[in-house]
Amino acid sequence: MTEAFEGREAGIGIRLAVEAEAVRRLATEARGLTALGPAIDRIDEAARLRDRVALAEAELEFHTNLVELAGDRFLTADYRAMGDRLQRIFSDDGRSLSTLDGLADMHRALVRAIASGEPDAAVREMRAHVLDEERLAGPADPWLDAVARGRLAGAAAGVEHAVLERLLAPDRCVEVHVSAQLADGTTAIVTGWRVQHDLAVGPAKGGTRLHPSTTLAEVKALAMTMTWKCALVGLPFGGGKGGIRIDPARMDERGRRRLIRDYVTLLAPVLGPERDIIAPDVNSGEREMAWAVDRLEALSGRSMPNAVTGKPVALGGLAGRRAATGHGVAAVLRRFASARWGREAGPLRVAIAGFGNVGQHLAEALDGDPGFRVVAVSDAAGARYDERGLAVDALRAAVARDGTVAGAPTGRPMERDAVLAAPCDVLVPAAVGGVIDADAADAVQASLIVEAANGPVTAAGERRLAARDVTVVPDLLANAGGVIASYFEWRRLHEGDRELARRRDALLAEACDRVIERAPDLADLRQASLQLAIDRAAAAHLARGAG
Incomplete structure (x- = not known):
């Protein structure tokens, strides 16, 4: 397993993949589900007593029993092989006390979904159940969600494990620090990122946002989504995304221009029409893209109009782009x-x-x-x-x-x-x-x-x-x-x-x-879209000799 997925992210992803298959099989046959009842009762009791240790043990018992009930020794072996990682997932609990009362009901809802005998609906419930647990355990992590959804879709699409692991890890994450001149005359050092998620199909492609709550996790997740989006519609791009953590309302036009130019200067070695093409996003538009292409061309000493998209028409932009x-x-x-x-x-x-x-x-x-x-x-x-x-x-x-x-x-x-x-x-x-x-x-x-x-x-x-x-x-x-x-x-x-x-x-x-x-039933179009996109992206890696 790649270093990028060591720790909690990897554990959640493996949980989703293994438990999804177990739930699918159980929903097909719906056998032995009463065996899950005692663990749910223990979850209820531990939550009532606010006993976090007992709660972690009861949740681990429930999910382990669920996988074992599927009757597949390989699934069970994969799940048990997680060992200490599973223990950390269920024990690393930052949930507030007010969120504990509904945990038993969440597990009962999952059992009801399995008992319904509809495998696809049961898998959807399982995925939402796991992601809900993660949200209750702490702040939402868009990257964790993106990895979990990607892993589940890739496994369902039959993508080779090694290829899927490679697809779920970003190719490059660049962090830069820029001096921002604010409208009140002060200076702030702000953090920016550029993530190139996957370059197997072609250059990275994605916007650059300016927002005070932007995080690396968000930028990584959006870059991954761009990979899937381009693959789904058949474009020769990989996914990219950029972000600068700043409130643009605190800057005048001169400050914004300097910020964009300095950001592009620091990233210039990894940008370009055959490397990574930037575009507008939240709080950036044609004006910012004009500044970006101007800076890239000044640094390279040559014309590079297709290094940036979303430019003004006067600089080669597309009239119907907006x-x-x-x-x-x-x-x-x-x-x-x-x-x-x-x-x-x-x-x-x-x-x-x-x-x-x-x-x-x-x-x-x-x-x-x-x-x-x-x-x-x-x-x-x-x-x-x-x-x-x-x-x-x-x-x-x-x-x-x-x-x-x-x-x-x-x-x-x-x-x-x-x-x-x-x-x-x-x-x-x-x-x-x-x-x-x-x-x-x-x-x-x-x-x-x-x-x-x-x-x-x-x-x-x-x-x-x-x-x-x-x-x-x-x-x-x-x-x-x-x-x-x-x-x-x-x-x-x-x-x-x-x-x-x-x-x-x-x-x-x-x-x-x-x-x-x-x-065809229009159920879970997200998973259908992800499966098609990941399968196409995986084909590019296989063509390059991955696997």
Whole structure:
């Protein structure tokens, strides 16, 4: 096992892979499940007494018995071989006392899912169960979640163990420290990262975000997602992502320009059109990309327009780049709406939680389509709702004028977060990650969720949604229109907006069809998408002689 996965991350990943297979087999035959009862009773008693030692022993007993009940000596041997690592997983407990009371019920829910006799549903419950345990044990770790999901999907896709281990470890993580000039005249030393997750298919590709809560774990997880996203839609890129931990509101334009140029200077040895192509992300855009390409060209002494995408048109940027992600989300939404309800359904009510660049262009793409009507939108300052459909032009005009939809002269006002629970058929979270957790999921009225943002549905939320037959189209498919447009810009293809949009939608349609073929019941589209993507990425490693 590679050094990158020593410790808790490796243990959780192996737990997911082994327990998933055990649960799948148990759900097929549903035998001997009553043997798990005594361990659950001990979990309940230990939680009531707040006895963490006894609780760890009872949880270990439950999960070990679960694997043994599957009746496969190889699975049992793999699980027991974890030995001390399993002990550390269950003993390294940072859970607050208030979270212990529901642990026994979590384990009972898992047993009920196995007893239902539906292997796929049981595996989903198991995965959510393990990830829920991890979240209760401490702060959410996006990298841990990404590794766990990747390991489970890779194992289900039949990827060789050695190849999967290599795929789950990032190729390179670079940390830099930059002096930032703040608007108040002070200076701060800030940390930045660039992660190149996998370079077997081609150069890394991914955005650079500026945010005060950015972490290396987040950047690594997003880089991994970019690998899967590019593989799923067939682009010759690996995944990359950058981040700088700073609040950009504390800098004026001069300070931002210096920050970006210094960040690029430190990373220049690993950047370039055949190494790693950077792009905009949270709190960065065309302006920042112009500064980045200017600095790279000054350092290299040559023209490098395709070292950066998302540039202004005057510097070789793609005219339709800003609309590409939102319009791509619309294409994916239409395909999965058709798969769920048929081509004649409609008009379907759409709620968009987040009316920034992606949300606005999604609404623009759906406006005038007789199959859909946008009934709710929100942004950081407020929301609007109208069952009959909102006037999209009025919403966009309000944003241009006031910076928010809150006072738009269409529909009625509603609380910002209420959009997630608005009466609708399709919900599109298009702002930030983690907004649909277990509690929010219970209030969702939509039957189809399309993840325009990165990671808006948590693992616990997805479990609740699956139990209610709510279809979730994952981010790595739903918002891939942006990276497809970046590919066109990298290739320096300027064939007109209409032709490039046609080519983008063709790539998305092909990916959607493959995912639907893998999961025709539209259940767990995330795992279906990951399996297809990881299988394609693994093929590149095998072609290079890995294994």
